[in-house]
Amino acid sequence: MPSSAGPSIDTITEGGRVTQVGEGQEAEESAPQVMTFGAPTAGEILAERYELVEHINNDSAGRLVWRGVDVILRRPVAVVLRYPGGDSATEMLQAAVAASRVIHPNLVGVYDAIDEADRAYVVREWVDGQSLRELVADGPLDPARATAVGNAVASALAAVHATDMVHGNVHPGTVMISDDGRVVLADARTDGADSQENDIRAVGGILYFALTGHWPHAEAPLHGATAGHGRAAIPDAVRDAAGGIAAPRQVRAGVPAYLDDLTMDLLDPEIAPPSSDVLAAELARLDVPSEEHFLDNTGPLRFAADPDEEPSPLTAAGGRKVAIGIAGLLAVALVGLLIGISALGGDDKDPKTNPVAAPTSSTPVGEATPAAVTVRTLKISQARIIDPDSRDRAEVRDADKVMDGDEYDGWETQTYKRAANFGNIKRGMGVWIDLGDQHTVKSVQVYLSARGASAQLLAGTNDQPSTSTGDKNLLTEYQRKTIQSFQEHDATTMTFSGFNADEKYRYLLFWITELPPSDGGFKLGVQEIKVQGS
Secondary structure, three states, X not given: OOOOOOOOOEEEEEOOEEEEEHHHOXXXXXXXXXXXXXXXXXXXXXXXXXXXXXXXXXXXXXXXXXXXXXXXXXXXXXXXXXXXXXXXXXXXXXXXXXXXXXXXXXXXXXXXXXXXXXXXXXXXXXXOEEEHHHHHOOOOOOHHHHHXXXXXXXHHHHHHHOOOOOOOOOOOOOXXXXXXXXXXXXXXXXXXXXXXXXXXXHHHHXXXXXXXXXXXXXXXXXXXXXXXXXXXXXXXXXXXXXXXXXXHHHHOOOOOHHHHHHHXXXXXXXXXXXXXXXXXXXXXXXXXXXXXOOOOOOOOEOOOOOOOOOOOHHHHHHOOOOOOOHHHHHHHHHOOOOOOEEOOOOOOOOOOXXXXXXXXXXXXXXXXXOOEEOOEEEOOOEEEEEOXXXXXXOOOOOHHHHHOOXXXXXXXXXXXXXXXXXXXXXXXXXXXXXXXXXXXXXXEEEEEOOOOXXXXXXXXXXXXXXXXXXXXXXXXXXXXXXXXXXXXXXXXXXXXXXXXOOOOXXXXXXXXXXXXXXXXXXXXXXXXXXXXXX
């Protein structure tokens, strides 16, 4: 179950061997001393299930980090032990339990949390790779890769925040990049010392660190991320005499102006940040394959600022010109605080009459200024199960569960025997959704019960009766327009983003073609569907 873990574990490489160590550094002399009496040994099996294979290290809080094996499922695990257990291990165990409830491919999976009084331990996913801290030690990332890392972290936080939780521990030591390129966030806290807003601002810190190799939070560090802390210290950001940080473009060449602006807006305490799901949607839009033209003059995500305020000396030196208050303007117009996202393109307009689209100082002379568009979670007005190859219609119930806001209770197929393609008796099944009106769609996220499904997102312009014949007609039409396809998807969330920005959509069909193994056969649940757009 993808999630963030309770103890502070990180992933680093020592002598070519991948390890998982607390926040990328060994325990310091000031760290709590680990009890050695009754300490575990290689070959010991905990809870009659988890075999300890190798003692990797002690994390920065003095906990023992072991590489292990789940002898039942035969998969590698990381085991973090704390002495003693009981009340002293409450925070670690609570964090693990809370984190295990959040399912997302960009969160480290938590498998178990056990308290034996004299010791407590958390069993979590073993990640082969390294932390962002270690990766950037070899040099800052290129803008495309930095954007991809920021997108993954923001997406993970959106999943955490959707449950009203706070991660509270986002920094380069808890962002891990596996050998296959997966970016995951680990080590959530439950001590109540942080907020969702600080989580979001930390994404700005992650972007800044990835782009420059410097950490901008030295005076207000996140947990375990203090500049100068330990032998694996992170260099502090370049600062002016007043303590203000230099923009990424002032530190290194080649950073696009809009990525520079986005990063600095997230770090600016005077500018209200967006929600994590809005930030994730914008970063997903900017996250394009490196072989494509990166960000190709796309408009940035800009946040509210007082248009009458003079820029700070550092801002003036960096050439940043903050757009006039998007949030404040929309609050007056819509009687609600919204956050603007600049879209591709736009008309040439006088900034005095169109303050939302005021150009930044980096906008080339004569280039069109992007118009402001509000990206939000669109309401699904109705949902229906599409089952064209069945006569009994037994599986078309409970479609409303994919739009009720509860990711733990969804619609599911029956269990099919023999083959993943619905036992060779159906072309597939799907969930049809109606957005109620035409909308520009940015992304669709489908939360699934298991990994390994294959599916497509289709679009159409017509509704049909909820009958076998109606479903057949609907599928025939919708298969002419495939938005995006996923084959044997290895995560429990599918994110479809292949939408035409100049086209509007009302009817969408999540069409399942192959089921993952389950219960001695093949089965899948669709827990929730969320649509981002305007």
